[in-house]
Amino acid sequence: MIEFRLPDVGEGMHEGEITKWLIKEGDFVKQDQPVLEVQTDKVNAELTSPTTGVITKILFAEGETVEVGTTLYLIQGENEVAATAAEPEKVVAAPQARAVEAASIQTAPTAGRGRALATPYVRQLARELSINLEDVIGTGPAGRVTESDLKPYSDGEQVQVEQPAKAAVSEPQKEGEERIPLKGIRKKIAEHMMKSVSLIPHVTHMDELEMDAVKEWRDRLKPYAETKNVKLTFLPFFIKAIVIALKEFKTLNASIDEKTNEIVLKHYYHIGIATDTKEGLIVPVVKHADQKSIFELAAEISGLAARAKEGSLTLDQITGSTFTISNVGPIGGLYATPIINHPEAAILALHKMEPRMVVRDWEGVIRLMMNMSLSFDHRLIDGVTAVRFTNRIKELLENPNLLFAEMK
Incomplete structure (x- = not known):
């Protein structure tokens, strides 16, 4: 048997x-x-x-x-x-x-x-x-x-059958309440979030950026992307800008090894994309994002999002991220304080785009604006570094010609 x-x-x-x-x-x-x-x-x-x-x-x-x-x-x-x-x-x-x-x-x-x-x-x-x-x-x-x-090979040993433990008796349900077992992915999300906030001193820096120029670029490239059966969103542009900034601000693409008390600087760029599914928040990972084109990133993001919603992601597709993006813009919201995806050092939340009245050259003008929230590990990253990091992202996205010039 x-x-x-x-x-x-x-x-x-x-x-x-x-x-x-x-x-x-x-x-x-x-x-x-x-x-x-x-x-x-x-x-x-x-x-x-x-x-x-x-x-x-x-x-x-x-x-x-x-x-x-x-x-x-x-x-x-x-x-x-x-x-x-x-x-x-x-x-x-x-x-x-x-x-x-x-x-x-x-x-x-x-x-x-x-x-x-x-x-x-x-x-x-x-x-x-x-x-x-x-x-x-x-x-x-x-x-x-x-x-x-x-590695290495070893002989196995036969073991005895364990009997299943009896389920713990839950607290009595009160009138007007509904009790749902905390299990599966939702339970693991809860455990992961608790570990992150208990280990990492979170600080969140918020800023805004103009999206008019990158929207114009995206709109011009969209018809060509469609000929390749690629849905071109803004996310690939953000990934490219973030990767460029990560290469310049290395501690944001790092982690702390608590066991050895070492800072681990990572010279590869695996970008996690927080994705909402019926089972909870899943983070598919775009591996080696610095080595992929805008169209390749767009195609991979679409494929990963589809598999996340189907529940068919492989282990390799959801592990190994070095920096995470949480794109809540399509849903709405102005600002947030996102929780870092441990053991990473930072996470960037992107919020809704909307036309706003802003002042440019002492005159009121309407611009397409977006807010962003960067939560970072204050053990690794100082506030001034976080501001410079988001400033660099803003510079690249508000000047897409500069973004394309910096790509490798």
């Missing part, structure tokens, strides 16, 4: 919520057949069967949250099923022989290793490291290869 335990699908997850069972007890499944869907704080993962056999026991119901390493279900391997079916036909000489044989059926692992068992994340990592999974001895459930097994 094989116990399938919840694996770590990457990035050190601790728990997952079972969102859907794709099988039921008694079903015959094939190796690598999808069995259940699990939602973590990072991604929605589809977990597959480690072997061909029969599902004998499901230990958790949909909606329950379980920790990594907890047994989710039991599966009787194909060879064990055949042995069990043939049991009535056998002539057993003594009760002792029956007892020994039954014990061996219960404890023997699946005969024949066959195709290595691993999650899609581990398979991808093995390909990147040029490791043949068939050569790796897995330490996970049913011999599943885990990330730690890749």
Whole structure:
């Protein structure tokens, strides 16, 4: 009998919520057949069967949250099923022989290793490291290869089935109240926000900028973008301006390693785009934004946003950001104090664009204005640095010719 335990699908997850069972007890499944869907704080993962056999026991119901390493279900391997079916036909000489044989059926692992068992994340990592999974001895459930097994290799050990813990009894619901379990992505967002505000001394600097010139540029490029099936928004222009400024103000593209007490300056530019979904706030990441054109950025942003709303982002697409943009402008709002996406050093919120009366050369004129709010880690960044950073962004966006001249 094989116990399938919840694996770590990457990035050190601790728990997952079972969102859907794709099988039921008694079903015959094939190796690598999808069995259940699990939602973590990072991604929605589809977990597959480690072997061909029969599902004998499901230990958790949909909606329950379980920790990594907890047994989710039991599966009787194909060879064990055949042995069990043939049991009535056998002539057993003594009760002792029956007892020994039954014990061996219960404890023997699946005969024949066959195709290595691993999650899609581990398979991808093995390909990147040029490791043949068939050569790796897995330490996970049913011999599943885990990330730690890749380097170095080690033998696994059989473990006992854990019984699911009883759910905690919630407080009684009062009249006129509705209680909704804090779980899944919403729970992870709450934990991440608490960690950020408890570790990082936040300061928010606010400013405004004229958008008329960059809007004119965008409008002129839009027809050409459409010929490439690209939806051209203002966000790619902001990303380009931010990357240029980050290269000049390096502490805004940095983090603090609390364990080693070191400042980590990052010479790569992975820009997170905070995206609103029905499940909560997800932050897809545009990797190496400094190496991509305006049109490439626009296409990638659209693709990531669509996958975020579908819940189909991969782990690589939502990790590794070095600076985050929160674009709330389409919804509205004047200013905000955004919470930094730990362990980053800063986050920039973009607000709604609107025509306003402003004074230029001692005369009142109407300009298309936008407010922006920069929250920054005051351990790394002084107020004057934050102001200079946003001033540089303003300079580039209010003078798009300068923005294009600075691009590399």
